[in-house]
Amino acid sequence: MGTPGSGPLAGILVADFSRVLAGPYATMLLGDLGAEVVKVESPGGDDTRNWLPPVRGDVSTYYLGINRNKRSVVLDLKDDSDLVLARELAARADVMIENFKPGGLARYGLDYAAVSAGNRGVVYASISGFGTAGGAGLPGYDLIVQAVSGLMSLTGDPGGSPYRAGISVFDVMTGLHAVSGVLAALYERAGSGVGQHVEVNLLSSALSGMVNHSSAVVAGGVVPFRMGNAHPSLFPYEPLPAKDGELVIAAGNDGQFRKLCDVLGVPELADDPRFARTADRTANREELRPLLVARLEARDRADWFRELSAVGVSCGPINTVGEGLELATDLGLGPVVSPGGVPSVRNPIGLSRTAASYRLPPPGLDEHGDEIRAWLGEA
Incomplete structure (x- = not known):
């Protein structure tokens, strides 16, 4: 199916059942490293297709920023024939990534237990907001995690209101943790032949990612507080x-x-x-x-x-962000790549022998649907 990629993950098939940010960011990075990524979308498409402005033409730049190197197919899991194809994709996948609410795919036979029963080698990554125990029913919005994790209590002027970070920092961080877990599981699978379930969640990523601040609490019994732009342990x-x-x-x-x-x-x-x-x-x-x-x-x-x-x-x-990109260009980092003429920011991982590649622009909704459905329907 499609043109084989190059890179360390060439030959790896990723079934991407995620949407919005953490999951799509993770699968884009895997695609950059050579994996074949099939993006499964509902008939309405990934939510970020409608998050605008800003736009390039009439397409959301949010969506464009995290969905290169993928092929899109619309599969309605409530439709019996589409569900058969979705299960077939999962059965063929080396990696499956999903960010449904915990347990949400069980009713479709696409949860880890069901998929791994027929695909012993699958590395199945689940991304949630608050894990699968007491927080299973909570929706995983980055803003909420910034609030409840304590990050907002650290951000802003000392005498002012708490602020969110300027980006969805924990979505991005959790996506990176998902990639780390997937790569570790693929490495282990090379020896055992057996996949495993990778689980990451935004709150755990947040607590880990606040490093010195969370360590201050657990190791020192000190609760950090808002200091504006000041650092609690360094000056200047x-x-x-x-x-x-x-x-x-x-x-x-x-x-x-x-x-x-x-x-x-x-x-x-x-x-x-x-x-x-x-x-x-x-x-x-x-x-x-x-x-x-x-x-x-x-x-x-x-x-x-x-x-x-x-x-x-x-x-x-x-x-400004624009000036940051200009600086990276001046420093020879080449921050912008343009697969299919659509500019996006280069994968930050440099590999001397099996470099990242940029083969496909972000796909239109169901752009590769006929091709993928035909491939999945083959006997």
Whole structure:
């Protein structure tokens, strides 16, 4: 079926029964690595097809951003003939990924128990919001998980309202965790010949992904709180005002702080006992901040960016997303690829021998339906 892909996952068939973000992002990454991905859609299509604006032509850019390297087929699971084809796809798949509510596919004979009974080698990945126990009935919206996980309590001005992150950060993170689990299960299957059930959920990904903050609670008994752009354990590690706007400076250790002080023309600060060590600077940040700002405000961000970067002090202006893409281009990262003439952001994984490939643009609804249905209907 179709043109074989290249890459480390060439020859792997992924049955994609997911929609919206976490699942489609995961299956796109697998497709980039060479897998053949069949995107199964309801007659109404993936929800993100209708999430607009913005658009490219009349197509949602949200949908376009997470659905390249796939073929689309509409299969109505409530239709007996379509359900037969859906089960056949699952029976042939090396990997099946779904994000229905836990237990939602059992009524169609497409849950892990049913699929693995006839497909011993299937790696079956389930993505949910809150797992399969007490949270099984809760819908998994990223915004809700940002709220209940504690992330929103950390985001925003200290005296202001909690804020959501600017992206659906836990959907993306959970998609990445799904890919990690699938690849681990495929590796194990190569030796055993037997697949397994991979389960990920947004809340667990959130708690893991908040790393130092969740560790503060479980290991230190300390509940983090909202600090705006400040870091609880480092300073300077935040935006600071220069002459023409704010510059983010991240001096993560004593050596970097000394270099910062040298460039700013205040080397004595690195030897001041109030600021000599990371813990000292964190404890005395309110005394240190105005001393750094007094120097930074004398020159433009571009000047400081150039000089600080040259000596290994991490810093950068606060860009728009467009400017971020321009920077990546200037740095030679080639961030944009255009399969079929549709621009999207390159897979971030670089492989020296089996590189990612970009074979297909995001498909139209049921674009490959006739081809796939004919293939599934073969005896």
